[in-house]
Amino acid sequence: MAERLKYHFEPRTGWINDPNGLVFFQGKYHAFFQHYPFAPRWGQMHWGHAVSEDLVHWEELPIALYPDREYEDSKQGGCFSGCAVVKDDVLYLIYTSVSDRHGQTQSVAMSRDGVRFDKYDGNPVIGLFPAEASADFRDPKVTYMNGAYYMVVASGKDGIGKILLYKSQNLLEWDYEGVLFEGAQFGGILECPDFFPFEDKYLLMFSQMNCDTRSTMFAYGDFDGKKLTNYSLHTPHIGPHYYAPQTFQDHRGRRILIGWLFNKDEKLNGGTDYAGALTIPCELSMKDGKLRAYPVEEAQGLLSGSDELVVVEDDKIRIKADNVAFPVEYSSRIDSVRVLRDTKTIEVFVNEGEAVFTYWYYAGK
Known part of the structure; x- marks a missing residue:
């Protein structure tokens, strides 16, 4: 059985997947996450909770949200x-x-201490999906910008993936603004969207289902108040064991990105009662027209310049991981390679985050 990860958060027990609710609050970094606490597999979702002072070492706190209301009883x-x-x-x-009765709706819980949460009596705050969407209506992400709170929600209809846009002044009453972004070429549902001002434009992020590599898409462009326009597409995260990232802006003004790190096909050792982890937090930047994701300053001391699992030859890079059914290569000019190796994961950053490989390389036996 592999050791626990040293530099990445993983739960004491149970299953985790998507990071949620990344935020700096009352002097600490908070990471909430999708969590089934009773077994290392998918189950009825709770919100787990961990805090950190340095984005590297995490302390797990009591579960923040239990599915204990009628509108979340599936x-x-x-x-x-x-x-x-x-x-x-x-x-x-x-x-x-x-x-089961209401399907996927959007709800709110509140806390003054960041530990104990009370669910809003008026939940769900958005109970019906709009005509342009479908019953796949999930993953709200809110950003305050231009004097209001904007929420993006994942959906799709008739094979066309969509990201819906809502607007509010108080986080409890929401007005539907329309479809911010859509495209069948990205899949039928654009999961885990995130939308925020970035550099001198706006950055929209979403996850593409059933993509083995480059599952996270970034669209960088203009925002006219209703739609994302004049955008360019970027996929710095190659994967393959990377999905559902989310960003937040910390008290230093950094736009920090954390994703879900796990090989969903992993055969767990019989004695292992936990599954899944969060990636090392990375800061997003735009340089020479390329989006980059590179470990935050607090984690850069963990990086090395080489590793036995990383092969670099003539501007090609390959990861030697036996539990991956296909080779993943990067063919472009390579100026630098930095590696973050943990007990069963490896993250490789090419050209200061221009390309990022993320592997759960340990295969339990």
């Missing part, structure tokens, strides 16, 4: 993905509540 649902927002010294969790 055994295959519960409290799905969402986000965190600080308003008037109150921490708001905005999440998809899933019930």
Whole structure:
């Protein structure tokens, strides 16, 4: 059985997937995450919770959200993905509540201490999906910009993936603004969207289902108040064991990205009662027209210049991981390579994050 990860968060027990509610609140970094606490597999979703002072060492706290209301009682649902927002010294969790009766709706919980949360009596705050969308209506992510709170929500209809846009002044009452972005070429549902001002434009991020590599797409362009326009596409995260990232802006103004790190096909050792981890936090930047994701300053001391699992030859890079059914190569000019190796994961950063390989290389036996 492999050792626990040293530099990445993984749960004491149970399953985790998407990071949710990434936020800096009351002097600490908070990471909430999709969590099934009773077994190392998917189940009715809760929100787990961990805090850190340095983005490298994490302390797991009590579960933040239990699926204990009628509007989130589905055994295959519960409290799905969402986000965190600080308003008037109150921490708001905005999440998809899933019930057999109501389907996927959007709800809110609030906390003054960042540990104990009370669900809003008026939940769900968005109970119906619009005509342009479908019952796949999830993963709200909220950003305050241009004097209002904007929420993006994942959906799709008739094979066309869509990201819906809502607007609010108080986080509880939301007006539907329309479809921010759509495209069948990205899949039928554009999961885990994130949308925020970045550099001198706007950056939209979403995850593409059923993509073995480059599952996270970034669209960088202009925002006319309703739609993303004049955008360019970027895929710095090659994967393959990377999905559902989310960003937040910390108190230093950094735009920090954390994703889900796991090989979903991993055969767990019989004695292992936990599964899944969060990636090392990375700071996003734009340089020479290329989006980059590179470990935050606090984690850069963990990087090395080489590793036995990383082969670099003539501007080609390859990861030697036996549990991957296909080789993944990067063919372009390579100026630098930095590697973060943990007990069973490896993250490789090419050209200061211009390309990022993420592997869960340990195969339990």
